[in-house]
Amino acid sequence: xxxxxxxxxxxxxxxxxxxxxxxxxxxxxxxxxxxxxxxxxxxxxxxxxxxxxxxxxxxxxxxxxxxxxxxxxxxxxxxxxxxxxxxxxxxxxxxxxxxxxxxxxxxxxxxxxxxxxxxxx
Amino acid sequence: xxxxxxxxxxxxxxxxxxxxxxxxxxxxxxxxxxxxxxxxxxxxxxxxxxxxxxxxxxxxxxxxxxxxxxxxxxxxxxxxxxxxxxxxxxxxxxxxxxxxxxxxxxxxxxxxxxxxxxxxxxxxxxxxxxxxxxxxxxxxxxxxxxxxxxxxxxxxxxxxxxxxxxxxxxxxxxxxxxxxxxxxxxxxxxxxxxxxxxxxxxxxxxxxxxxxxxxxxxxxxxxxxx
Numbered sequence: 497x498x499x500x501x502x503x504x505x506x507x508x509x510x511x512x513x514x515x516x517x518x519x520x521x522x523x524x525x526x527x528x529x530x531x532x533x534x535x536x537x538x539x540x541x542x543x544x545x546x547x548x549x550x551x552x553x554x555x556x557x558x559x560x561x562x563x564x565x566x567x568x569x570x571x572x573x574x575x576x577x578x579x580x581x582x583x584x585x586x587x588x589x590x591x592x593x594x595x596x597x598x599x600x601x602x603x604x605x606x607x608x609x610x611x612x613x614x615x616x617x
Numbered sequence: 618x619x620x621x622x623x624x625x626x627x628x629x630x631x632x633x634x635x636x637x638x639x640x641x642x643x644x645x646x647x648x649x650x651x652x653x654x655x656x657x658x659x660x661x662x663x664x665x666x667x668x669x670x671x672x673x674x675x676x677x678x679x680x681x682x683x684x685x686x687x688x689x690x691x692x693x694x695x696x697x698x699x700x701x702x703x704x705x706x707x708x709x710x711x712x713x714x715x716x717x718x719x720x721x722x723x724x725x726x727x728x729x730x731x732x733x734x735x736x737x738x739x740x741x742x743x744x745x746x747x748x749x750x751x752x753x754x755x756x757x758x759x760x761x762x763x764x765x766x767x768x769x770x771x772x773x774x775x776x777x778x779x780x781x782x783x784x785x786x787x788x789x790x791x792x793x794x795x796x797x798x799x800x801x802x803x804x805x806x807x808x809x810x811x812x813x814x815x816x817x818x819x820x821x822x823x824x825x826x827x828x829x830x831x832x833x834x835x836x837x838x839x840x841x842x843x
Contacts, residue, residue: 504683511682524839526750528685529831535689546693553690557802560684562631564745565652566674567681568767569627571760572657573667577734584728585761589741589768592720593799596742596769597777600713600822601786601795607705608790 503552506544510535623673630655644775647803649767685746692824699821706794710825713798714833717742733757736838741765743830744801744823751830755838766801773800774807789814797822 514531538544634648660670721739736757740748745766752762777796789812796804797819805823809816
């Protein structure tokens, strides 16, 4: 619990620092994303140790889907949008997501082919 | 009172949906999808206002911020793999992101959609927390961006591996990258079910797409999709 608490404090601190920097400097990147890069920088510089944030990170990523739900439910309020654009949105998403998988998969397969499989991660 | 009722309803519904999904492993019963639809039905059936629900669960939305920051840990953990294959991985991720933005924006523009819808849905390949944050900054529809991301994620879990197999993508690393770049966290979870190699490359795809989108999309939206 101690390490998780420390990790949560570090992660929350990075988020608040990112949010503060965003508002103070008027940056276009979201504060949470600035916080992400800040934490990456601190980890890379070994100011923060990976072990300190590992458990807290897992916990936050585990509860994240529940937090999405609260925002997705709000989509129910957008009745006009779904009535007018629902079919177009569903069709476009289905088509473009499938095309994206095929494009990415085939490109990756082509670029990874020359390397030998002994370089497995 | 709102706070207690709606917070409890959301957590309990999600826990039940997660239990159902773990029992069945049926992709269309993904807990995010099932609990969202259930809660929309509850709000509608009880005649409550969505604003009331939003107010009661506001604190849960705040957690998305630290949740995005927490993604730095898995990216850092995979740094050796990322550096070893940096050239190929960056080429694949940047091409996939460009392809996703261009195809979605192109199709929607042809259909006559407005700027907000185009920007929001162009972010479908980006994990929902980041997609919603970017959409909010661009004054688009964060909720629609989140729905787009959820759609891509659930579709990935349901059809991704089968579709990739049909398209001749058999290399497990390529399958993983395609699922990670196109269907983010849910696609990554599905990739881990296929194998460790698929899962690892999906994690790399997800991580790098998140970083690339966070850096590229906000200025891109400012310049071209205003």
